[in-house]
Amino acid sequence: MTRLAALWRKEAIALARDRHGLAALFVMPVIFILVMTMALHDAFMPGASIDVTYAVADLDGSPQSRALVDRLARAGSFRASPGSTGDADARAGIRGGRHALALVIPAGFGERLLVPGGIDGQPTEPLTLLVDPTLNPALQLAFRNQTAAALGALRADVLTKRAGKMFGLPMAPTAGERDWPDEIVAVAVQNERSIRPPSSVQQNVPAWLVFAMFFVVIPISSIFVIERQQGTLQRLAAMGTPFRLILAGKMLPFFVVNQVQALAMVAVGIYGVPLLGGEALQMPQGIALLHWWLVSAAVSIAAVGFALLVASLSQTTQQASVIGGVGNVLMAAIGGIMVPKFLMPKTMQTLAGFSPMAWALDAFHTVMLRHGDLAAILPDILRLLAFAAATLVAAAWINRREAG
Amino acid sequence: MLAIDDVSFRYSGAPDAALAAVNLTIPADGVYGLLGPNGAGKTTLISLLSGLLTATGGTLRIDGQPLAAFRREHPQAIALVPQEHAFYPMLTVAENLAFFAGVLGLAGHARAAAIEAAVAFARLEQVAGKRAEQLSGGLRRRLNLAIGLLGAPRLLLLDEPTVGVDPQSRSFLLESIARLPAAGTTVIYTSHYMEEVEAICQRIAILARGQVLAEGTLAELLRDGEAAAEFELDRPPPAAIAAMLEAMPGCDLKFRLRTGSTATLAALLEQLAGASCTVRQLAFGRQNLEQLFMRLTRRSLRD
Secondary structure, X not given: OHHHHHHHHHHHXXXXXXXXXXXXXXXXXXXXXXXXXXXXXXXXXXXXXXXXEEEEEEOOOOHHHHHHHHHHHHHOOOEEOOOEOOHHHHHHHHHOOOOOEEEEEOOOOOOOXXXXXXXXXXXXOOOEEEEOOOOOHXXXXXXXXXXXXXXXXXXXHHHHHHHHHHOXXXXXXXXXXXXXXXXXXXXXXXXXXXXXOOOHHHHHHHHHXXXXXXXXXXXXXXXXXXXXXXXXXXXXXXXXXXXXXXXXXXXXXXXXXXXXXXXXXXXXXXXXXXXXXXXXXXXXXXXXXXXXXXXXXXXXXXXXXXXXXXXXXXXXXXXXXXXXXXXXXXXXXXXXXXXXXXXXXXXXXXXXXXXXXXXXXXXXXXXXXXXOXXXXXXXXXXXXXXXXXXXXXXXXXXXXXXXX | OEEEEEEEEOOOOOOOOOEXXXXXXXXXXXXXXXXXXXXXXXXHHHHHHOOOOOOOEEEEEEOOEEHHHHXXXXXXXXXXXXXXXXXXXXXXXXXXXXXXXXXXXXXXXXXXXXXXXXXXXXOOHHHOOOEHHHOOHHHHHHHHHHHHOOOOOOEEEEEOOOOXXXXXXXXXXXXXXXXXXXXXXXXXXXXOOHHHHHHHOOEEEEXXXXXXXXXXXXXXXXXXXXXXXXXXXXXOOOHHHHXXXXXXXXXXXXXXXXXXXXXXXXXXXXXXXXXXXXXXXEEEEOOOHHHHHHHHHHHHOOO
């Protein structure tokens, strides 16, 4: 135990003095979490408001035109800007960048609301939608559909009121406009289970935590390469220190470092992201929290194993930085860390299945979003542990071969 | 103390053996010098003794006990001080010593006493709190040596311990190493510096191409060498004189006469003077260790 304690203490001191390693482990993921969570905030929110502004030029000023304006505002998907005085003002607003869309309600709109298509011989002036040509066509279509829906609901409402009067049906004196049951709840379907898709913070905190955990490759390999280049490993072997003890001496300190990273990144998700206006990270409670930690522990063991393999393959710290850094970025790119897996096409999702980072992120999401139990996360945990065992065996084999 | 019998070793894939049937007997409580050009097998022999490699043939015994069994029984009894600065540059001197003492299994008072003794031996008191990466070359060598002494080893393997240090530090290291046998530590010392080996080693082995070319005390080795006169002339000597001389490689006007007799030398000088040959340089006497080493290993030079 004295020998293992000495090895642990040495790694701890060396890491504490490795400023670049500490930056890679703690500063980089915090920045990623904050930046990516805020940058992708709306991309993860189905039905959330769209950051596109519209104006209405109400040339009619009737109760019906005001009702239409109210209905559009209540839908809340697009942001309403103060109304325009007329067609020219609405156009100037688009050219000046004050809004991207403008709806011009013609005079006589209220009177001819239930007389579409000029069936009485008089032409009906249409609603005019003015658009910024640089606006995404999908958003143009979305606003047009929303306006059409609001117009349809308004017609139905007016028609219902008139029909009630016509047939002498009792009407509530205070009855205003009705909200027709036209709201649709979006439910994302992923694989065979229906779940809510992750929010930005739920995607980004575990994703960048996994990425950061694998970055122990930088400090581990920098110390390991020094040990090999300077003959320290030989000296330790000559002192009768088995290589497995040297590996164990590196496992625990970096396991602890990984768990500190987990605490720090969760704290950033819970307290830091809301400070920037984002949604706070929701952590599982009770036994699920233990499951979350089991995933974190398995990721750590896999990350340290990978780091030791990279360190064993590298002759210089530069090589280790390149192999470890590129390896991590590749695993992250195909593993759904940088681009969420559910946004990937099918073939890329299949490819993601080969990345240990994808197993890790899936396991975190299973606990955090699907409320999965131990059985649900066990396959991913076992994959991570198998990966760790394979990398550690390979590292030991490489070092034994070089020693011989 | 240490008996090396018919020991051979070949690195996997290497065409030649790094050590071929090496036999050496290294007595206790002395400094034993291993000399040889690069690739002679010195580091391989050190690696076998420190347990980093396993001999492919022959036996290594300490006090009659097989080396591997001896190492298992006395894990701190053999210590290696590698050529490289084999410690942690980001740790202080004290932290390095504490780490290696811990790896040796030393704890509590035993660890504190071992660190104190090593610091005192290498005179590292003033730099104990300094990071190793900030030390001068000489201090790094002293730290390297101090780490090797933490376990109070019976056999200390020093692989070129004075490379890259200033003359003062070298002198200090040599004096320190020469004192070790008195404290019960046998030293095996490899070096390229002949004057170091002559100064502190009681016995010497010269290796080349994995074989022992010569072995014995310094006096024994040099006694085997024949006395000679070596000189350089200003012009080729007449054929009658040239017939008595041995041409030396590298220069047409350098010659050797194998003789320990001053009378023979005087007669030769008289004949040369008679032939109007001027002697530009003259060396007379027995060979020193460097001359012996160069003569024995000339064919083995690889670098």
